[in-house]
Amino acid sequence: MEEIWMNACRKLEISDDIARTWYEKIRRKMVQGSGRYYHNWEELLLRKQEYLGEIGSSSSTIVFAVFFQYFEFDGKRNCVEKNCEAFEEFCSDAGLKDEHVIKLVKKLLGDETIDALPGYEDEINLLQDLDLVVLGSSPEEYKRYRELLRKEYSHLDDSSYTKMRLKVLQTFLMIPTIFSTNEFQTKFEETARKNVDTEIKDLKNSSN
Incomplete structure (x- = not known):
């Protein structure tokens, strides 16, 4: 998974140091805490690795959406807003200013305030699958x-x-x-x- 994440970041010229810092931050977040019996690093994210590698080779936005989709998880409430905020924090740290990428990832994460974007339908289908x-x-x-x-x-x-x-x-x-x-x-x-x-x-x- 680290190689998939690093490649997605490099395509958008995000520094390796920032990319590795956030990779570890996401991994730690998804392996700790109560209530994450299935929606965690081992059970959920690693299950996607085999298929994400090929998809991620052409789409950094799918990779980012997969990594942040369950950054926060709570079976009692919707965590879309918190996950979008975490992604925005990553973008700020990474110096990512590509508005299309940012909006597309946030829409994939469930931000309903963002209007339709080119490429969204194909990517949401892949993300859901x-x-x-x-x-x-x-x-x-x-x-x-x-x-x-x-x-x-x-x-x-x-x-x-x-x-x-x-x-x-x-x-x-x-x-x-x-x-x-x-x-x-x-x-x-x-x-x-x-x-x-x-x-x-x-x-x-x-x-x-």
Whole structure:
């Protein structure tokens, strides 16, 4: 992951010292603290490494969005504003003044105040597919994902969590494809739908 991050920074002429400082800052942030059972460095970010390397070779904005997307995470509240602020702090330290890059990354992070930008649709599709790749994992890995995710929402009782989770999962099966890009559809769509369908059945059975 460090090489992917460093290459993304170098493309925008960000100094190696600043890039390494922020790489370590993000890594430490995502491995520490309570409540990060799944949305952390090992479980979430490293899972994306295999696919991010190729994508990052042509897009620094995707790399930045992946690294800052869960810089702050709290299962009880939306952290978009805090993550955008962290990215802005990085840009300030890095001397990054490319307004298109800054706005595109913040929009990818969820800043709804930013209007449509060239390249946004393609990049948000890739970002979302990277985030959903766990759905296409093996049954064993998916089971672990389910268990870790449940821990992140331990503030919800079983009934509330099941209701929330079913709403998300059933939406996945209602749409034509879970993944937006052809590559991810080919690799993961079939397995993802099986995993989601299994979880739906399990949740319904456990609530009866």
